[in-house]
Amino acid sequence: MTEDSVGMNAMESKEELRIGVFVCHCGHNIAGVVDVEDVAKTAATLPNVVFTTHEMFTCSDAGQETIRTMIHEHNLNRVIVASCSPRMHEPTFRRVVEEAGLNRYLFEQVNLREHVSWCHMREPEAATAKANDLVRMAVARAANLEPLPIKKVEITPRTLVVGGGIAGLRAALDIADRGFEVVLIERERELGGNVRKWAHMFPGDKPGHEVLEPMIHRVRKHKNIEIRTGAVIVNFEGYIGNFEVEVSVEGLKKHKKYEVGAVIVATGFQPYVPVGLYNYDKSLDIMTLGDLQGRPDEQQFIRPSDGKPVRKVAFIGCVGSREPGWKGHEHCSRYCCSALAKTAGIMADRLDEVVILYQDIRTYGKEHEDFQRVARQKHVIYTKYPPDAKPEVEVNDGKITMRWKDVLADTDMEFNPDIIVLATAMVPPEGIEEVSHTFSLTRSSDGFFNPEHVKLNPVTTHTAGIMIAGAAQAAKNASESVIDASGAAAKAVGLMAKGAVEIESTVSRVIPDLCSSCATCITACPYGAISWDMSRDPHIAYVTEAKCHGCGTCAAACPSNAIIMLHSTNEQIMAMVEAYLCVPVATPGGGA
Numbered sequence: 001m002t003e004d005s006v007g008m009n010a011m012e013s014k015e016e017l018r019i020g021v022f023v024c025h026c027g028h029n030i031a032g033v034v035d036v037e038d039v040a041k042t043a044a045t046l047p048n049v050v051f052t053t054h055e056m057f058t059c060s061d062a063g064q065e066t067i068r069t070m071i072h073e074h075n076l077n078r079v080i081v082a083s084c085s086p087r088m089h090e091p092t093f094r095r096v097v098e099e100a101g102l103n104r105y106l107f108e109q110v111n112l113r114e115h116v117s118w119c120h121m122r123e124p125e126a127a128t129a130k131a132n133d134l135v136r137m138a139v140a141r142a143a144n145l146e147p148l149p150i151k152k153v154e155i156t157p158r159t160l161v162v163g164g165g166i167a168g169l170r171a172a173l174d175i176a177d178r179g180f181e182v183v184l185i186e187r188e189r190e191l192g193g194n195v196r197k198w199a200h201m202f203p204g205d206k207p208g209h210e211v212l213e214p215m216i217h218r219v220r221k222h223k224n225i226e227i228r229t230g231a232v233i234v235n236f237e238g239y240i241g242n243f244e245v246e247v248s249v250e251g252l253k254k255h256k257k258y259e260v261g262a263v264i265v266a267t268g269f270q271p272y273v274p275v276g277l278y279n280y281d282k283s284l285d286i287m288t289l290g291d292l293q294g295r296p297d298e299q300q301f302i303r304p305s306d307g308k309p310v311r312k313v314a315f316i317g318c319v320g321s322r323e324p325g326w327k328g329h330e331h332c333s334r335y336c337c338s339a340l341a342k343t344a345g346i347m348a349d350r351l352d353e354v355v356i357l358y359q360d361i362r363t364y365g366k367e368h369e370d371f372q373r374v375a376r377q378k379h380v381i382y383t384k385y386p387p388d389a390k391p392e393v394e395v396n397d398g399k400i401t402m403r404w405k406d407v408l409a410d411t412d413m414e415f416n417p418d419i420i421v422l423a424t425a426m427v428p429p430e431g432i433e434e435v436s437h438t439f440s441l442t443r444s445s446d447g448f449f450n451p452e453h454v455k456l457n458p459v460t461t462h463t464a465g466i467m468i469a470g471a472a473q474a475a476k477n478a479s480e481s482v483i484d485a486s487g488a489a490a491k492a493v494g495l496m497a498k499g500a501v502e503i504e505s506t507v508s509r510v511i512p513d514l515c516s517s518c519a520t521c522i523t524a525c526p527y528g529a530i531s532w533d534m535s536r537d538p539h540i541a542y543v544t545e546a547k548c549h550g551c552g553t554c555a556a557a558c559p560s561n562a563i564i565m566l567h568s569t570n571e572q573i574m575a576m577v578e579a580y581l582c583v584p585v586a587t588p589g590g591g592a
Contacts, residue, residue, distance in 0.1 A: 017048040017143055020076040021135060022067060024058035024083035026113055033117035035128045039082065042132045046139045050074055059089050064096045071100040078142040082110040082135050087456070103147035105505065105567055110138045133580055140579035144572045148505040153546050155241035156261035157181065157496045159489075162435070163266035164229065165193025166478050167470025167485040169215045171264045174489035176224035180496050183258050184219065185231040185247055187431075191216050193268050195478055198293045199300070200343065211478070228256065236438045239529075239546035240465030241501060262465050262492040265449065266485060267435055269471040272320035272329065272425040278393040285400060286393065286420045289315075289339060301350060303418055305398060312353040314402055314417040315340050316391060320425035321475075322359065329425050331446040333475040336423040337363045341371035341380075343421075348378035355381045355415060357391055357404060365477075384408050393420065426475035439466050440527055448474050459488040462549065463527065464503070467491050506567035507548035508555055514562035515540040521554035521563060530554060 021043040025031035040054040051074045055063045058081055070076060079097050083089065086109040094104035112131050120127035157180050161172045164186030172182045190196065191212075198208035219225055230250030238244045243263060247256045271290045274280045280288075284304040292300055301310050317340055321333040340356055341363060348354045356375075361382070363369050376382070384407045385391055391404035402415045428447035436443055440463045442450045449468045452460045459467050467488035470481030495501055508530075510521075517538050522530045527549050533542035541562070543554075555563040564570070 015077060017078060018051075018074060018076050019046075019049045019078040019080065019139055019142055020051040020067075020070055020074060021046075021049055021053075021080045021082065021139070022058050022063075022070075023052070023054040023135075024063070024081065024112070025054065025056045026084055026117075027057065029084070030112045030117045033121050033124050033127050034112055034131045035124070036112075036131075038128055039112075039131045039135055043080075043135050043139065046136060048078075048143055049139060051076060058083050059092055064092070067093070067096050068100045071097065071102065077102065078106050078108070078145060080108045080110065080135070080138050080142055082112050082131070082138070084113040085111055087453075104150070105148040106142075106145050108138045108142045108145065110134045137576040137579045140575040141572050144569070144575050145567070148566055151503050151505055151545065152500040153239070153241045153503055154500050155496050155498065156243075156259050157499075158183065158258070158260045159492045159496070160185070160243070160245055160258065160260040160263045161266060162233070162263065163193070163268055163470075163472070164188070164191040164227075165266060165268045165470065165481075166195045166212065166215070167268065167472070167481040168193075168264070168266035169212070169219055170482045170485035171266060171469055171489040171492075172219055172225050173215065173222070174486050175492055176222045178493050178497075180224065180493060182225045183228065183245075183260065184225055185228045185233070187230070187232055189230050189250070191219065191227070191229065194271070194290075197290065199295070199297060200293060200346065201478060205342075205346075231256075233435075233438055239544055240503065241495070241546070243465065262467065262495050263439065264467045264469055264485075264488045264492060265435065265439060265441070265461075265472050266469045266481075266488075267429055267432065267472045268481075269426040269448075269475065270429040272427045274319050274422055274424055277319060278316065278391070278420065278422060279395050280422060283395045283398075283400065285398075285418065286395070287422070288319075289336075289343065289421055289423045292343070292421050300347070308418075310418040311351055312415075312417045313344075313347060313351060313355070313419050313421060314415055315344055315354075315356045315421045315423065317356065317358040317423045318360075318425075319422040320427070322387070329427060329446065331425075331475060332362060333424075333426040334362070334364070335426070335475065335477045337361050338365065338368040338371050338477075340423050341375045344380045345371060345375040345378055348375065348380050353381070353415075353417075354379075355383060355417070357383055357385050357402075359385065359387050365479075383413060426471060439463060441466070441468070444474075446474070448472065459484060459491060464546070465495065503546045504548075504550060506550040506565070507545045508543050508550065508552070508563050508565050510541045510543060511562045511564065512536070512540055514560050516560045516562070517541075518559065520557050520559060524553050524557040526551065526553060 023036045023040045025036050036054045040052045044052040051070055057063050081093050090109050094107050097107045098104045116127050116131050159175050159182050161168045161184045172184045176182050195208040196212055228249050231247050234248045235246035241261045243260045245258050280286050317336050320329050323329050344354050363372050385404045386407055391402055394401045404413050406413050441461055444450050449472050451458045452462055469485040469488040521541050527547050529544050529547035530541050532539040552565050555565050
């Protein structure tokens with residue numbers, strides 16, 4: 001790990017505090033509710049504030065240049081921007097103050113959009129008062145800010161890809177083609193995942209194995225890819241750029257150990273098995289769409305029970321999907337409507353009757369609506385059933401009887417298909433809990449892995465250096481999974497190409513003399529960033545800063561007050577509290 005000092009020499013704590021406050025109109029977003037001129041005027045009266053202004057868009061090029069110019073003209077050594085969410089623009093403003101010669105951690109941002117104008121849009125006077133309170137608190141905090149060193153960690157130029165389905169294969173190829181090593185592990189004995197089993201893929205109508213064979217061939221022949229099938233991870237440690245992974249491989253007596261700089265989790269999904277629903281487990285003629293797709297083309301038109309030709313088929317959608325409160329499968333599996341329409345359209349060319357029972361039709365995606373249009377042109381019958389009254393299926397002496405209520409016709413319906421095909425949900429695969437624990441990944445309510453941010457960072461996770469791709473994140477079709485995989489691969493390549501990456505300096509730090517070796521912080525840390533410093537006797541807690549997210553859980557849990565949070569110290573927090581209560585406080589640079 002290396003450290004760079006940016007602007008450290010100019011920012012000694014003994015230097016006179018000179019704070020600049022920049023209030024943003026954000027177009028009409030903030031200024032439409034908050035009196036930004038009053039906020040800037042009030043800020044000018046606060047201790048140590050030597051410059052204030054209000055700008056239409058502080059994040060614009062012109063606004064950024066204003067900040068840089070004013071830092072030099074007024075010799076500012078603390079900068080506050082009162083604007084929108086720090087999540088969106090804090091990196092931008094940190095970069096701006098750094099370009100002007102200040103340490104990035106001498107910048108403070110106030111959220112006047114989400115915290116004020118958006119939630120108090122009908123109370124302009126109260127909103128302005130709240131904005132003034134927040135700026136006053138930020139000024140008090142800024143007076144106690146200290147420069148922090150900029151730290152970097154070196155990146156091992158190798159990526160671990162977990163999962164050998166279509167997403168894992170795509171990610172591995174993208175990385176390897178750019179000259180970096182890849183270790184690809186798959187728990188099954190074959191590569192290809194679920195896609196390998198499908199007879200028809202939309203929109204191209206190719207069998208899954210035809211789509212995968214060129215990819216698998218390239219992966220097996222690529223000099224930069226090491227493949228391990230029948231493999232599971234037994235141990236995983238480290239931090240971004242410096243992970244250590246231990247893999248148990250079927251057929252090998254010793255575990256394989258690898259050092260990697262990044263990880264892509266592409267564990268995919270498994271189809272929901274609808275045991276207990278629609279008599280699925282009572283008749284061979286009631287199958288899932290996956291079961292049907294796994295049969296050879298000609299066999300799809302033969303009844304499994306007696307080998308007779310199929311003349312009538314019924315499809316039922318949303319089996320195990322969109323079920324509030326039921327086994328956690330409240331999500332839409334997304335592929336079902338398009339896949340049903342595509343399959344029904346193919347089968348309608350050779351059958352007498354094809355019926356699709358649905359809750360709603362969601363054929364999203366480019367040209368996917370064409371599948372349904374073609375199916376209807378081929379006289380596939382669509383019938384909508386109410387979500388709270390599922391179709392009833394009976395099997396008597398090999399004969400299937402279906403009954404349901406058609407919502408649009410307001411009529412009770414009955415049908416005797418030769419086979420029933422159930423479009424079942426995509427659900428997280430077995431062992432996902434263990435994978436989640438291994439890589440410290442959080443999971444959504446539907447059981448898949450959470451991205452860091454669904455829009456801003458859709459393939460990265462809260463564990464730095466670990467990405468997710470494809471159906472590991474949510475129910476997705478093969479095309480979306482491939483796009484995800486390329487995005488995750490680009491992130492991994494970006495890390496390795498740099499050779500080193502900056503890590504956040506706002507982390508926790510242990511005060512050795514106060515540590516009582518109680519291990520409370522070790523058990524409390526959700527990221528596994530705290531361990532024992534074995535070089536000391538007695539052992540004390542030690543923070544691996546590259547793994548720390550600065551969440552403060554350890555500091556809150558420590559009974560000895562032996563942990564401080566850099567950039568969120570007690571002094572900084574109490575200064576804000578006292579400023580809100582309008583209690584005059586002494587500041588490091590002088591003044592009250």
